[in-house]
Amino acid sequence: MVDEAASPRESMHYDVVIVGAGPAGLAAAIRLKQLDDEISVVVVEKGSEVGAHILSGAVIDPIGLDRLTPDWRQDPDRPLKTEVTKDRFLLLGPSSGVTLPNWIMPRLMSNHGNFIGSLGATTRWLAGRAEALGVEIYPGFAAAEALYGERGEIVGVATGDMGVSRDGKHKASFTRGMELRGKYTFIAEGARGSLAKQIIARYRLEEGREPQKYGIGLKEIWEVDPAKFKPGLVQHTFGWPLGRGSSGGSFIYHYDARLVAVGFVVHLNYVNPTLSPFDEFQRFKTHPMIVDTFLGGKRLAYGARAISSGGWQSTPKLVFPGGALIGCAAGFVNFARIKGSHNAILSGMIAAEKAHEALGAGRAGDELTAYEDAWRTSDIGRDLYKVRNVKPLWSRFGLALGVGLGGLDMWINELFGLSPFGTLKHGKPDYATLKPINAVTPIIYPKPDGCVSFDKPSSVFLSNTNHEEDQPVHLRLRDPDIPIRINLPEYGEPARLYCPAGVYEVVYGDEKARLDPRFVINAQNCVHCKTCDIKDPAQNIDWTTPEGGGGPNYQNM
Ligand SMILES: Cc1cc2nc3c(=O)[nH]c(=O)nc-3n(C[C@H](O)[C@H](O)[C@H](O)COP(=O)(O)OP(=O)(O)OC[C@H]3O[C@@H](n4cnc5c(N)ncnc54)[C@H](O)[C@@H]3O)c2cc1C
Numbered sequence: 319m320v321d322e323a324a325s326p327r328e329s330m331h332y333d334v335v336i337v338g339a340g341p342a343g344l345a346a347a348i349r350l351k352q353l354d355d356e357i358s359v360v361v362v363e364k365g366s367e368v369g370a371h372i373l374s375g376a377v378i379d380p381i382g383l384d385r386l387t388p389d390w391r392q393d394p395d396r397p398l399k400t401e402v403t404k405d406r407f408l409l410l411g412p413s414s415g416v417t418l419p420n421w422i423m424p425r426l427m428s429n430h431g432n433f434i435g436s437l438g439a440t441t442r443w444l445a446g447r448a449e450a451l452g453v454e455i456y457p458g459f460a461a462a463e464a465l466y467g468e469r470g471e472i473v474g475v476a477t478g479d480m481g482v483s484r485d486g487k488h489k490a491s492f493t494r495g496m497e498l499r500g501k502y503t504f505i506a507e508g509a510r511g512s513l514a515k516q517i518i519a520r521y522r523l524e525e526g527r528e529p530q531k532y533g534i535g536l537k538e539i540w541e542v543d544p545a546k547f548k549p550g551l552v553q554h555t556f557g558w559p560l561g562r563g564s565s566g567g568s569f570i571y572h573y574d575a576r577l578v579a580v581g582f583v584v585h586l587n588y589v590n591p592t593l594s595p596f597d598e599f600q601r602f603k604t605h606p607m608i609v610d611t612f613l614g615g616k617r618l619a620y621g622a623r624a625i626s627s628g629g630w631q632s633t634p635k636l637v638f639p640g641g642a643l644i645g646c647a648a649g650f651v652n653f654a655r656i657k658g659s660h661n662a663i664l665s666g667m668i669a670a671e672k673a674h675e676a677l678g679a680g681r682a683g684d685e686l687t688a689y690e691d692a693w694r695t696s697d698i699g700r701d702l703y704k705v706r707n708v709k710p711l712w713s714r715f716g717l718a719l720g721v722g723l724g725g726l727d728m729w730i731n732e733l734f735g736l737s738p739f740g741t742l743k744h745g746k747p748d749y750a751t752l753k754p755i756n757a758v759t760p761i762i763y764p765k766p767d768g769c770v771s772f773d774k775p776s777s778v779f780l781s782n783t784n785h786e787e788d789q790p791v792h793l794r795l796r797d798p799d800i801p802i803r804i805n806l807p808e809y810g811e812p813a814r815l816y817c818p819a820g821v822y823e824v825v826y827g828d829e830k831a832r833l834d835p836r837f838v839i840n841a842q843n844c845v846h847c848k849t850c851d852i853k854d855p856a857q858n859i860d861w862t863t864p865e866g867g868g869g870p871n872y873q874n875m
């Protein structure tokens with residue numbers, strides 16, 4: 319071990335620094351270069367390659383790609399080749415279900431004209447376009463810290479140091495992080511970004527807004543029996559297996575060559591601390607109206623990621639001195655459509671256009687207020703405004719009445735451009751919704767069958783997750799005693815269950831008598847979904863960036 323004092327970091331200077339090579343970050347980078355190829359742009363990405371940390375459905379509304387790269391449909395290497403041919407909505411009970419007629423669904427829920435594919439593959443394709451325009455992209459580097467100037471403005475980011483041991487010492491491989499300094503910095507980290515969280519708090523960007531809401535989305539990719547493959551089919555369900563006090567639903571998309579993306583989203587305002595989103599997903603696949611698709615098929619991939627769902631009323635102020643939040647770092651998902659990638663692209667484009675104007679006027683380090691002013695009247699605002707009450711109605715009135723009222727509200731919005739409910743509040747943040755464990759009926763899950771339902775270890779294996787083991791734990795507890803002193807007696811320590819990767823465990827010195835409990839963090843399994851940062855009832859867990867390149871290695875999620 320080499321234990322040297324940290325040397326000063328080297329710095330590189332750009333016009334615009336972008337954190338995150340998702341659709342938002344890459345769209346911003348491409349748009350800046352389209353507007354002026356002299357503008358210098360850098361993108362840092364914590365995944366080992368672009369797309370490695372991207373997880374989405376994905377049915378993609380092409381509005382963003384059409385605007386950003388109008389020729390994409392002619393590109394033989396385009397990532398989205400399966401056009402939606404059929405929409406199906408099912409309401410499931412425990413052993414049966416009903417197919418809802420398409421005519422009762424508001425028009426905005428229709429997926430015709432949309433494309434099914436992998437958002438990870440789409441970002442890799444966008445990265446190619448960006449690099450061809452001269453954007454510098456550095457995968458394998460996590461932006462660990464925001465850099466502040468003398469006036470309190472953001473002046474860039476620093477990537478994390480590499481080669482630090484678990485106890486904080488510098489190993490022989492120690493390499494100091496780099497400073498990437500920019501006139502403007504765009505935070506494009508996706509849902510619950512670690513820098514976004516600090517920046518939102520520092521500049522009070524959420525003041526006067528509703529709390530951001532989230533779901534955890536779990537996803538698998540299957541190669542199915544050719545007889546079961548229906549290219550272009552998009553199917554959504556709600557209802558079973560989720561019971562009272564929880565909500566969410568599934569998606570099943572058939573695309574490319576015999577691939578089926580199956581996923582399940584559990585809204586993180588659930589109340590029962592014994593709920594396990596992973597196990598809800600696994601038993602969903604065993605439903606008699608669902609299971610057949612997977613029999614005779616092969617599961618290829620697994621992963622999980624938080625999805626924002628607060629929409630219109632939860633969107634924070636987007637700008638701060640020296641930068642802006644773009645994409646799902648701001649939370650631009652249309653909850654009813656389960657779509658956000660089109661808005662991520664559009665927001666990156668608007669922010670880029672406003673930064674281009676500012677740079678042209680010789681400005682730097684100030685607020686891009688024109689971006690803030692533009693979004694609510696843009697296509698993003700129009701998309702989110704119409705569905706703003708769907709989530710609050712569902713949370714308030716439960717499945718049958720809530721979904722019905724949400725549907726009616728979308729119809730009225732669509733036909734008359736208004737809502738009888740005005741703009742509803744979301745209420746409590748997701749971390750504050752759990753009931754004490756002794757006030758709920760524990761949920762008992764069936765054992766996985768190893769055929770269509772699986773356990774966590776074999777699932778995490780399919781996410782190709784890998785972290786350098788000898789590094790500081792990136793899941794930081796503000797108070798290390800809270801899990802055992804408060805969360806365990808009060809809620810049964812729900813992290814054991816909501817984490818989709820089995821990172822958190824409670825182990826007992828005396829297993830039989832349940833004595834001497836200890837909280838264990840298997841940080842190397844973390845798939846970077848950010849659920850613990852959102853749902854911990856004590857808000858005691860801070861997800862921070864591990865060494866760059868660590869985390870899942872999704873191929874085409
Ligand atoms: C289960 C699920 C299903 C979904 N289905 C759909 C769908 O069908 N259609 C649709 O349009 N949308 C869907 N969405 C939403 C969609 O995925 C998001 O709206 C979209 O990915 C947001 O794009 P983004 O660029 O803002 O963030 P992301 O796509 O999350 O990209 C952020 C990038 O930033 C990187 N990053 C984060 N922090 C750092 C850091 N500190 N340093 C360096 N890099 C960092 C990440 O590794 C990642 O590559 C779904 C989401 C989920 C979870």
Ligand code: SF4
Pocket residue numbers: 793816817818819820821822843844845846847848849850851861
């Ligand atoms: S530790 Fe947190 S971020 Fe990592 S997989 Fe578990 S819940 Fe997700």
